[in-house]
Amino acid sequence: MLVAFSVSPLGGESDSVAAAVAEAVRVVRESGLPNETNAMFTLVEGEWDEVMAVVKKATEVVQATAPRVSLVVKADIRPGHTGQLRAKVERVEQHLASGE
Template sequence: MLVAFSVAPAGGESDSVSKAVAEAVRVVRESGLPSETTSMFTTIEGEWDEVMAVVKRAVEVVQQRAPRVSLVLKADIRPGHTGQLTAKVARVEEHLAAD
């Protein structure tokens, strides 16, 4: 499964969220799961329980910095498929190159 999520502190004293987000991204990277971070979301790939455990840990580290946390999550649940973090993009690129 692929999970794209965004976690950020809410209700803090500063409008800068980069330090808290960096801690959440560190959790993802230390998990060892395939991942990609962009300006808006971090996408991770793995089995349901392992992916959700990483999301939970990422939320917990952000909670240490703020009294309230915002979480946005989107999942692509497709049993039996792996490597989709890059394969989905490659298929789109193939179509673009063919046109």
């Protein structure tokens, strides 16, 4: 399963969310699951229970710093497939390279 999620504090005294988001990303990286972070989302790959536990823990870390939290989650649930964090991108790149 691949999950793309974004968690962000709402409210509080600062316009910057970077410190709180960094703590959420730290949770993801310490999980040991394959992951990638970009400007909008963090992607995590693994089994349902382990991925959702990481999303929950990352959300709780942000929640500890703010009176309100925004969480967006998108999942690609495809049993029997692993390594899709990179493989999906590689398939697109192959099509681009071949001009298809």
